[in-house]
Amino acid sequence: MEDLQWFAALHPEQRSYVGLVVQSALSTFAQWLRTPGQPLPVGPEVFAAAPRELARAVNLKQTVQLIRIAVGVVEEAVPTLAAPGEADELAAAVLRYSREIAFAAADVYAAAAEARGAWDSRVEAGVVDALVRGNAGDLTLSRAASLGWGRVEWVVALATPVPLDLDLAQLRTHARHSGLSMLSGEAASALVLVLGGSGSVDAAVQQVVAALPDAPVVVGPQAADLASAAPSVQEALAGLHAVGSWPQAPRPVPAGDLLAERVALGEEAARRRLLEEVYIPLEQAGGDLLLTASAYLEGGGSVEGAGRTLFLHPNTVRYRLRKLTELTGLDVTDPRAGLVVRLALLVGRSSSL
Known part of the structure; x- marks a missing residue:
């Protein structure tokens, strides 16, 4: 020997x-x-x-x-x-x-x-549960490393209803062969997949989604690493809870595209995002943009109507709406974007009372 x-x-x-x-x-x-x-x-x-x-x-x-x-x-x-x-x-x-x-x-x-x-499965479930609860400390990161989580350039979370016929082992092997790190776990009635990798995030997400059964898939915001991935997991789950309110939602759908539905369901985190990403930037840019957005949306989406309300030329209204889009990334002439901005105005006004 x-x-x-x-x-x-x-x-x-x-x-x-x-x-x-x-x-x-x-x-x-x-x-x-x-x-x-x-x-x-x-x-x-x-x-x-x-x-x-x-x-x-x-x-x-x-x-x-x-x-x-x-x-x-x-x-x-x-x-x-x-x-x-x-x-x-x-x-x-x-x-x-x-x-x-x-x-x-x-x-x-x-x-x-x-x-x-069996032990690895319990450890993996514990790591995902820690991310769901927002407690991703050093111990969680160490356990993830013991499961093969490698160095990554980005992390995103996916949430979908728990499938009955999904071979997670095969999905994990497929992800590993594609250079992705993956963790999986269940939260309530949802399957949570935490992906990490390098290169194109969209391509990696589409690859994994293609292997999932036909059901809604919500993608949380991108994080830099696993230590900061808890918000991505939490938003993906919140989005999954709300996605049924948007029957035409794409698959996958970013959690941020479901802000209107999430606010309607009373989610506080979605209210904060509307304030921080829409209302406050418009307010800080000056009252003109808030007034123009309000006049346009509450006037039935008419540029001319908003101009008459504000005693402005229609071209001035169009200019301000373009500035609003540049500032928030939301085009209020699009029905869904207009709904988000209108909800942001409602949330902002109620928060200032």
Whole structure:
């Protein structure tokens, strides 16, 4: 076994455990030979002499190498060990026993993989839950790193109703092959996917959405890293709660495009965003833009009507509306954008009372 480089690199204590396993297997084989007709007493207990942690230091492929070497040594000694005329019978017993040992090793590693997978799933669920609650501290980041979360340039969260027929393992493998880090978890009746990567965010999101069942998908705002991704998760969930109020919503739909629906449902975070992103910038730009937006929207969306209300030329109204679009990114001539601005005016006025 010293010819195996990986075996020589093991810690002395780990090598001693390997020796104990080999000794236990040979002892069990000898006892079985002494009791002809008895079933083979081979199972995972053959490996009980070593701690479970050894499965992390010695993988299944390396275990098979050890079994092959041990069996080879025993087969070479068969002519010496066998009684006269029993060499063939002993060789057959060695072959049968080695097969059972290999199956037992596979059982041990399969059980270890299942246990590790179950533990990883619990850790992953805990990481996502921490993001949902806004408690992404150092421990959360450390646990995410232990799950394979790598260095990323951006992070976004996706929320969709919990699907009944989604193979998360396949989705995670597909994401990893595409260079994406992914965490998944459930919050209430929603599946939350946290994506991280480099390059195009939109392309990555579209790739993952294409693998999801046909249902609404809401995308939270982009974050710089996992430590700052809690708002993205929270907004994606809030958007999913409201997306049913917009039957024509695209798939996926940014959470920010659902501000009107979220405000209508009483979400405080959406009210704050309308204040900070629409009303306050318009107010700070001077009262003219607020007055023009109000006259235009409350006058049925007529430039001429707003001009008559404000005693302005229609071109002046158009100029101010263009300034409003430049400032907020919202074109009030579009029905949905106009709805958002109108709600922002209502929220802003009620907040100043």
